[in-house]
Amino acid sequence: MARRDRLQNSLFPFMSVLACTIGSLVVLLAAMSLSAVGVSGASEEAFDGSRALRAAARVVLERDRATIDDAESLWREIDETLAARGLETGLTAFALSRAIKREETRAAAASTAADLAAELAVLDRERDSVEASIEVLESRRETLPILIDPTGVSRKWKPFFVECDAGGVTAYRASDDFRYFVSREELSTSGDFGRYLRRVRAVPGALLVLLVRPDGIRTLSQAEQIVRNAGIRVARLPLPGLGKLDWSLLRRAEGEG
Numbered sequence: 001m002a003r004r005d006r007l008q009n010s011l012f013p014f015m016s017v018l019a020c021t022i023g024s025l026v027v028l029l030a031a032m033s034l035s036a037v038g039v040s041g042a043s044e045e046a047f048d049g050s051r052a053l054r055a056a057a058r059v060v061l062e063r064d065r066a067t068i069d070d071a072e073s074l075w076r077e078i079d080e081t082l083a084a085r086g087l088e089t090g091l092t093a094f095a096l097s098r099a100i101k102r103e104e105t106r107a108a109a110a111s112t113a114a115d116l117a118a119e120l121a122v123l124d125r126e127r128d129s130v131e132a133s134i135e136v137l138e139s140r141r142e143t144l145p146i147l148i149d150p151t152g153v154s155r156k157w158k159p160f161f162v163e164c165d166a167g168g169v170t171a172y173r174a175s176d177d178f179r180y181f182v183s184r185e186e187l188s189t190s191g192d193f194g195r196y197l198r199r200v201r202a203v204p205g206a207l208l209v210l211l212v213r214p215d216g217i218r219t220l221s222q223a224e225q226i227v228r229n230a231g232i233r234v235a236r237l238p239l240p241g242l243g244k245l246d247w248s249l250l251r252r253a254e255g256e257g
Contacts, residue, residue, distance in 0.1 A: 145246040146239055148211075150253045157207040157233075160200050162223065163245070164216035169223050171196055172245070184219050189226055197230040211245070212238045 078096065079089040088099075150159065163170040168183035182193045189197070200206045208227050212220045220236070227234045239245075 144241070144243045146241065146243045147246045147248070148237075148250050150250045156205055158203050158205045159207050159209050159250075160203075161209050161211055163211040163213065163239075164219040164223055165213040166215040166219065168219060169193065172247070184222060187219075187222050187226060189230060193223075193226065194230070197227060197232060201230060201232050206232060207235060208232050209235045209237050212236060213242065214239070 082089050082099075085103075148161070161172045163172065166184075168181060168185075169187065171180045171182075172178065180192070180196065182191070182196075187193050197208075200208055210220055210224060210227070224234055224236075
């Protein structure tokens with residue numbers, strides 16, 4: 001009777017819990033295994049990507065290093081060029097740009113100065129040539145005959161010609177070779193020159209033409225004052241040199257008249 005009333009222990013709940021626990025552990029282990037496999041694949045992909053990035057970075061680094069080497073080579077050449085020209089080396093890019101502009105301005109100024117010097121040399125040669133031509137013309141003018149042209153004298157005037165030089169005056173008669181010299185000290189209205197002027201004044205329409213040599217300015221002033229005081233119309237005709245007077249045109253005009 002007592003054996004029937006005693007409770008009997010059953011192992012079914014414990015075994016159920018143990019089975020559930022083992023099942024859970026199996027499921028957990030399977031999940032962890034699958035997760036480990038996924039992490040391993042992602043790691044490999046990440047490693048491959050990192051390796052590609054490192055390769056690309058290495059290429060960029062090599063390219064930058066080559067660029068730096070080229071730049072340093074160019075700077076060395078620039079420094080050598082600056083040193084060869086006696087300029088300061090080790091300049092910055094801004095300072096180098098300013099130095100280049102200064103050199104360009106200086107070179108342009110030097111080129112302009114060279115062009116001007118060449119033009120000046122040409123002008124000097126031309127001037128020498130012109131001066132030589134002038135000297136030749138001057139020398140020829142001193143010796144060439146001086147043609148007296150009466151075309152500027154009105155037909156109503158009767159011209160008489162008196163040459164003025166440094167020594168005095170010489171009266172001419174165009175119709176022949178008559179000439180009469182009076183020194184500058186003897187010029188007056190009472191001497192030989194005065195008598196000549198009185199004969200000229202007696203001719204109707206008389207015009208006394210004073211032929212002025214380059215050295216006869218003082219004689220001209222003195223003779224012109226005397227002629228005007230004598231009441232004779234007077235005119236001036238500068239002579240270009242010391243050549244002999246040619247009266248052919250005047251004689252021809254008088255012959256036609």
